[in-house]
Amino acid sequence: MNKKVSLFFIAFATLILASCSDSGNTITDDNSATSTAVETSEVKDNANESSLETEEPKENTEELFQQVRNNEPTSERIAALEEIAMHYYWYGGDMKKAEKELFQGITLHGDYDVVEQSFARATVIDPYDVELKRSLASAQILQDKIPEALKSFEEIIDIDPDNFEAHILHAAYSKVTGDTDSFEKDIQKLSEIDQERGQEYEVKFDSIEEIEKTTLNSEVPENITKDNHAIITLGYALSDEGEMQETLLERLKVTLKAAEKYPDSKIIVTGGVPKKGHTEAELMYDWLVEKGIDKERIFKEALATDTVENALFSMDIVREEGLQDITLITSASHMRRALVTFNEASQLMDTLENKTSNREFTNVVYMDYDSEEEAQKVTEEEEMVIYRDFIRTSGIWQFPGLQR
Structure with a gap:
């Protein structure tokens, strides 16, 4: 079985077994329309979400490193780099080994750095693959490298000027940094690419601004509608x-x-x-x-x-x-x-x-x-993760085909 598929099913099975219970109204993958897409990863930079810290699987990263180093076909080298990236994203790993075996001359500062460098290497192998560039940008976002991520999105747009997802992402993170001009240009371009969908996202962006103004209640509100609540x-x-x-x-x-x-x-x-x-x-x-x-x-x-x-x-x-x-x-x-x-x-x-x-x-x-x-104050860091998770919820994956 392909290693990536094997890794996914091992982790997926762990989640399913751990979530089974005989009491209460437990929701399983049998009656949840979205649960078939359950991932085994957690965005580790957020202290307010559940944090997945499972034992690192007995995956031979050395074999993956070998596939990248040797004269393997282009697709297999890229697939190995993607698998290395997801391995370090999900479970972490030995950074010194990654430095020695794969990224000589680069000092790695954390697991997400391995993710970034893996996708960076993949984009060198295939500089026309816009999904690899989007994955690279996502790895940069995870490390708060917004300027670098914006540059990666711009490279996608240079290759594919009508790439809707790249304009959405560029618009969102331009907005986070206060670059109103770039945000408005992206919004205009979105409507040119797909008028209906572009207008939908424009409304969504306006809605986020309103939600950010929401008063946070430390006491249970009065007069909440009781029917079907x-x-x-x-x-x-x-x-x-x-x-x-x-x-x-x-x-x-x-x-x-x-x-x-x-x-x-x-x-x-x-x-x-x-x-x-x-x-x-x-x-x-x-x-x-x-x-x-x-x-x-x-x-x-x-x-x-x-x-x-x-x-x-x-x-x-x-x-x-x-x-x-x-x-x-x-x-x-x-x-x-x-x-x-x-x-x-x-x-x-x-x-x-x-x-x-x-x-x-x-x-x-x-x-x-x-x-x-x-x-009540919204920091730039908070706004960044608000837009990141909004985009993910709207159906645009962080790492296309790999991880929502």
């Missing part, structure tokens, strides 16, 4: 011992208050990264039941590995259960990104149902800032 609580990385950490416990305390204030609301707990045989969703479910919440109210979404999957998989439950308005619960530093991704996922569900739900999203946060005033 759902509370969705986002998970947070379990400890190496498979236990809930303070951040997740604080989110659950907020959830308990909301659940008691709105006793008819359904509750979705989302988080599927396994540690010691447990997922966040399972432990969150158990904690709420122990505190007196009726287990029939709670749905366990135990497959998601990051914020994008939290949104896609949870909103699939919302769609299946006929739920309408949503109250999101997560940390204040994570809420704006969650609101953006869940709104985008909600629009996808509307598309699948061929309807307009006009769903209302409210929020309650665990305040992880020193003050509410500080919490």
